[in-house]
Amino acid sequence: xxxxxxxxxxxxxxxxxxxxxxxxxxxxxxxxxxxxxxxxxxxxxxxxxxxxxxxxxxxxxxxxxxxxxxxxxxxxxxxxxxxxxxxxxxxxxxxxxxxxxxxxxxxxxxxxxxxxxxxxxxxxxxxxxxxxxxxxxxxxxxxxxxxxxxxxxxxxxxxxxxxxxxxxxxxxxxxxxxxxxxxxxxxxxxxxxxxxxxxxxxxxxxxxxxxxxxxxxxxxxxxxxxxxxxxxxxxxxxxxxxxxxxxxxxxxxxxxxxxxx
Amino acid sequence: xxxxxxxxxxxxxxxxxxxxxxxxxxxxxxxxxxxxxxxxxxxxxxxxxxxxxxxxxxxxxxxxxxxxxxxxxxxxxxxxxxxxxxxxxxxxxxxxxxxxxxxxxxxxxxxxxxxxxxxxxxxxxxxxxxxxxxxxxxxxxxxxxxxxxxxxxxxxxxxxxxxxxxxxxxxxxxxxxxxxxxxxxxxxxxxxxxxxxxxxxxxxxxxxxxxxxxxxxxxxxxxxxxxxxxxxxxxxxxxxxxxxxxxxxxxxxxxxxxxxxxxxxxxxxxxxxxxxxxx
Numbered sequence: 279x280x281x282x283x284x285x286x287x288x289x290x291x292x293x294x295x296x297x298x299x300x301x302x303x304x305x306x307x308x309x310x311x312x313x314x315x316x317x318x319x320x321x322x323x324x325x326x327x328x329x330x331x332x333x334x335x336x337x338x339x340x341x342x343x344x345x346x347x348x349x350x351x352x353x354x355x356x357x358x359x360x361x362x363x364x365x366x367x368x369x370x371x372x373x374x375x376x377x378x379x380x381x382x383x384x385x386x387x388x389x390x391x392x393x394x395x396x397x398x399x400x401x402x403x404x405x406x407x408x409x410x411x412x413x414x415x416x417x418x419x420x421x422x423x424x425x426x427x428x429x430x431x432x433x434x435x436x437x438x439x440x441x442x443x444x445x446x447x448x449x450x451x452x453x454x455x456x457x458x459x460x461x462x463x464x465x466x467x468x469x470x471x472x473x474x475x476x477x478x479x480x481x482x483x484x485x486x487x488x489x490x491x492x493x494x495x496x497x498x499x500x501x502x503x504x505x506x507x508x509x510x511x512x513x514x515x516x517x518x519x520x521x522x523x524x525x526x527x528x529x530x531x532x533x534x535x536x537x538x539x
Numbered sequence: 540x541x542x543x544x545x546x547x548x549x550x551x552x553x554x555x556x557x558x559x560x561x562x563x564x565x566x567x568x569x570x571x572x573x574x575x576x577x578x579x580x581x582x583x584x585x586x587x588x589x590x591x592x593x594x595x596x597x598x599x600x601x602x603x604x605x606x607x608x609x610x611x612x613x614x615x616x617x618x619x620x621x622x623x624x625x626x627x628x629x630x631x632x633x634x635x636x637x638x639x640x641x642x643x644x645x646x647x648x649x650x651x652x653x654x655x656x657x658x659x660x661x662x663x664x665x666x667x668x669x670x671x672x673x674x675x676x677x678x679x680x681x682x683x684x685x686x687x688x689x690x691x692x693x694x695x696x697x698x699x700x701x702x703x704x705x706x707x708x709x710x711x712x713x714x715x716x717x718x719x720x721x722x723x724x725x726x727x728x729x730x731x732x733x734x735x736x737x738x739x740x741x742x743x744x745x746x747x748x749x750x751x752x753x754x755x756x757x758x759x760x761x762x763x764x765x766x767x768x769x770x771x772x773x774x775x776x777x778x779x780x781x782x783x784x785x786x787x788x789x790x791x792x793x794x795x796x797x798x799x800x801x802x803x804x805x806x807x808x809x810x811x812x813x814x815x816x817x818x
Contacts, residue, residue, distance in 0.1 A: 319594050323628050327590050334587025341583070460582040497586050502625060 281369040282377040289381020290388075293347055302346070303389055306339040310396045317404065325412050326501055328404060332397040333421050333497045336390070337428075341456055344386045344429045348436040349449040351378050352533075372530040379437050379526060386429050394422045412503075420511065421500040427518040428494045432456055434525035435489055441529045441536070459491035489521055571618045578622055589622050593629070600636050606647040609639040613651035620658060627666070630659025634672055638680045649680035667701070670694045674707070684711050695728055702728075702739045709743060713812045718751045749790045749805050750812040756796060756803030759783045770801040 293299050313332040320327045352375075355361040364374055398414050405413030435455055439448035458465070462485050469481020494514050496506055571592075572581075581588050596615040603609045616633035619626055637652035656673050663669050670690060678687035691708035694700050705728045712721035725744045729737065756777070763771045763780035774796055777783040789795055794807025802811070 316590075316594065319597065321597055321628075321632070323590075323593065327594070330586035330590040334584055334590070338584055338587065457580070457583070461579055464579055464582075492582065495583060497583075501586050501623075 281367075281373050282380060285364075285369070285374060285377025286380035286384060289351065289378050290384045293382070293385035296347075299343070299347065299385070299389075302339065302343055303392075306335070306343070306389070306393055307396060309335040309339065310393050310400070313397065313400050314404065324404075324408075328401060329418065329500050330497075332400065333418070333425070333500055336393050336397065336422070336425055337495075337497055340386065340390055340393070340425055340429050341432055343389060344382075344433045345436050345449050345452055345456070347385060348379075348382050348433040349440045349452060350445050351382060352437070352440045353443075353445040353448070371534050375437070375441065375530045375533050376526060379434065379529075382433055382437070383430060386433060387426065390422075390426055390429060394425075397422075415500070415503050417496070417500040417503045417506070420506045421496045423511070424494045424496040424514065427514055428491055431489055431491065431494065431518045431521055431525075434522040434529075438525040438529040438532075441533045455489060456491060459489045460495065461492070462488055462490040463492050490517070493517060571614060575621075577618075585622060589619060589626065592619055592622075593626075596629075596633070600632070603636060603639075606639045606641075609637050610648050610651060613637045613648060613655055616655045617658075620655070624662050627659070627663060627669075630655055630662070631669055631672060634659065634669075634676070638676070644679075644682070646680045649676060652676055653681060665697055667694055667697055667699070667704075670697070671704070678711060684715055688712055688715070692724060706739065706743050709747060710812065713747065713750060718747060718754065722747045722751070745792050746808060746812060749792060749794060749808045752790050752796075753803040753805060753808070753811065756783065756798075760798060760801060760803065764801070771798055774798050 310332060312335070313328055316331045317324050317327055352361075355364070365371065369377075398418070401414050401418065432452065436448060436452035439451050442448075443451070465481055465488075466485040469478050469485070472478045472481065494517075498504075499506055571577075577588065578585065592615065596612070596619065599608070599612055599615060603612055612633050616629050616637065619629040619633075623629075634652050634656035637648045637655065638646040639648050640646055653673070653676050656669060656676060659669050660666075660673060671694060674687045674690035674694065677683045677690060688708050688711045691704050691711065695702075695705035695708060705724060709721035709725055712718070712724065722744060725740055725747060729740050729744065756774075759777050759782040760771060763777045763782040766780045766782070767776065771777050771780065774783065774788065777798060778785045787796070790805045790807060792807050794805035797804045797806070804811075
């Protein structure tokens, strides 16, 4: 596992130099700033609009950024032939995959942190300067934590696909999985209602096999400041870690066997 | 060559100015996804989607000044509450904005507003604001005073209900000519601990009792008018006509009875308890 840290730091630096990332990041910051503007258009539902627009914008841009960054890394290395320079060095392929993943995670984690801080600053600002706005609530932090878990898992899933296919294919598959993952519980409910046994079994199997992103989504609860139990958060965290590890193991196993000739 | 093609394309695709009237029509149905589809497909972004539609809906509320535009508000209401059944303001504000006055106490879209508010009551059965809105719609929009009375009686029994709820119920009962029922309702509220203000209820009970007596006097005046072939101008004339007992010159609360413009009056009661005449 030698060399993970330099590869990770290098990935972080590389993402920082990527203009597309920067443009999306600036766009994201502007979007998060629209929270304050959107409140000016509403009536009676100030807290709700601030929460939904702020978390919604973060929830819209972060997965897009995570997908864009994670699906492009390895295919780009292969396309540019820079992968040969790396595999020729005394760094194992698994260390390379994990290093790249960690570097990617550092990038999206940093972007999420900045967006979250801007969002929190707006909540607190509206709380201090106007009659409405309850300020930061623990439900906001839970939703942001859920967003972080979602990004961790989505990056791992996208990364696993990026090790076997091109950027376009892996981003398409990962995007589909992202949406299906948010419908996992509906899929389960639908399969439960089905009278066809194989369909029922298939629905259940898909529910357990596909990444359940809905389990990590606490934005709905933040709207009404609903509480989330510690056990639920721990469960979501454990699920994310386990699924991420599994995806990285798969990605590493595929990458180990891959022939770059 | 390329320039000629560009000119042809420009001519073919020339844009006519969008007619101003069409832009402000608003009668077109709002572009809304099917609730079930929106719930499933947009799940990760549902709160954002709901709020964007809510902001659009607030603009539509400002625009609403026709039967069709107000009907559109109900469509927004059903859509938003299907996505988020706990969205109280969607039930409340859109329930209030959906009816459209056609003049002379007639309203369009009352049924839609009622449907939306009733959907809200399934979620918030003990919410006084929503129940009061329900009673308002029942009475003023769909003119179902009996159902409105029942609603006001329900409101009066909710914890923290304003004393005005039972007063409103009694006012509607009196309007319907059910004075005894109104007195019973007030008495029940008083027996129940006042439900807000014992003084207000007690005053209301006195008003109702006097109103009941005045209605008896009204009937006596009508009978006296027939006997005298003219409308009596004082209580004495009604008594002399043998239609009113001579001993009852004051109501039970000390107000002096009189006849004004052919109707009974009490000095205790500033005005008679009766509804606003309808068209």
